[in-house]
Amino acid sequence: xxxxxxxxxxxxxxxxxxxxxxxxxxxxxxxxxxxxxxxxxxxxxxxxxxxxxxxxxxxxxxxxxxxxxxxxxxxxxxxxxxxxxxxxxxxxxxxxxxxxxxxxxxxxxxxxxxxxxxxxxxxxxxxxxxxxxxxxxxxxxxxxxxxxxxxxxxxxxxxxxxxxxxxxxxxxxxxxxxx
Numbered sequence: 001x002x003x004x005x006x007x008x009x010x011x012x013x014x015x016x017x018x019x020x021x022x023x024x025x026x027x028x029x030x031x032x033x034x035x036x037x038x039x040x041x042x043x044x045x046x047x048x049x050x051x052x053x054x055x056x057x058x059x060x061x062x063x064x065x066x067x068x069x070x071x072x073x074x075x076x077x078x079x080x081x082x083x084x085x086x087x088x089x090x091x092x093x094x095x096x097x098x099x100x101x102x103x104x105x106x107x108x109x110x111x112x113x114x115x116x117x118x119x120x121x122x123x124x125x126x127x128x129x130x131x132x133x134x135x136x137x138x139x140x141x142x143x144x145x146x147x148x149x150x151x152x153x154x155x156x157x158x159x160x161x162x163x164x165x166x167x168x169x170x171x172x173x174x175x176x177x178x179x
Contacts, residue, residue, distance in 0.1 A: 001170070002170070004172060004173055004176045005153075005170040005171060005172060005173060006150075006170075006171040006172070006173050007170065007171055008168050008169070008170050008171075009147065009150070009152055009168075009169045009170055009171050010145060010155075010168060010169040011168050012167040012168050015050075015127075015144075015155060015167075015168070015169065016050065018127075018144035018145065019047070019050045019051055019054055019144070020054050021144070022051055022054075022125055022142055022144055023051055023054035023055045023056075025125075025142055026051075026055055026057060026095065026123075026125065026142075027055055027056050027057045029123065030057045030093060030095070031057065033057070033093055034057070034058050034059065034060065035057070035059055035060075035092065035093040035094065035095050035123075036059070036060045036061075036062055036087055036089060036092045036093065036094050036095070037051075037052050037059040037060065037061055037062070037095045037097060038062050038063065038064060038085065038094060038095065038096050038097065038114075039061070039062075039063045039064070039097050040064055040065075040066055040096065040097070040098050040099070040106070040110070041063050041064065041065045041083070042065070042156065042158070042164065043098075043099035043100065043156045043157050043158065043164075044097050044098050044099040044127070044156055045156050046155045046156035046164070047097060047099055047127045047155065047156055048097045051097060051125065052097075059095070060087060062085045062086055062087045063083065063085070063086075064081065064083060064084060064085055064110070065081070065082040065083035066079050066080065066081050066082060066106055066109070066110065067079065067080055067082055078105070079105050079106040079109045079110075081113075088117070089114050089117045089118060089119040090117060090118035090119070091118060091119075091120050092119055092120055093119075093120050093121045093123070094114055094119040094120075094121065094122050094123070095123050095124075095125060096110060096111075096114070096122065096123070096124045096125070097125050097126075098124060098125070098126040098127070098140065099126070099127050099128065099155075099156050099157055100126060100127065100128040100129070100130060100147070100152075100157065101124075101126045101128070101129050101130065101134075101138075101139065101140050101143070102130045102133045102134075103133055103134060103135040103136065104134045104135055104136030104137070104138045104139075105135060105136055107124060107136075107138050107140070108136045108138050111124075111138065123141045123142075124140040124141050124142070125140060125141065125142045125143075125144075126140040126142070126143050126144070127143075127144050127145065127155070127156075128143070128144065128145050128146070128147050128152070128157075128169075129143035129145070129146050129147070130146070130147050130148070130149070131146065132148060132149045133149060150171045150172075151171065151172045151174075151177055152169050152170065152171055152172065153166065153169070153170055153172050154166030154167070154168050154169040154170050155167065155168065155169050157169065159172055159176065159177055
């Protein structure tokens, strides 16, 4: 284990078991449909790829980049769209796939934006939910794991663009990000 981590929070096996459960839930919900699956880059990319591959429902894939962190460990509370979708959501069932729902600001903005563009339905699946940090009254339709008020990295989640490639999720030591 890396000396910058307090401990492993979720193993690769734990994550993959929940990915399969989430895929089954989505398959049941979208049977007979072809939803648009949207990854919020960069953090959700690992979860997104594993999740859509585990699904049996055919999906169209698209990507957005939205940022409210920069190099900070705290959300600015003002999410900015850095890269928008290529596909239209009008009349489509949209599945937004997130790495983590933290303050809720990003999810709130994306819901308003995509529903405002005419999405037929809007479903959110998140790998991690951090309700202790919620600033906006919003939640995912499906959450794989709940996490406390720790700074976590791995499986797509980063600290200053590091650790995304880890197959597990670890808790970063405070001294690493409180320099």
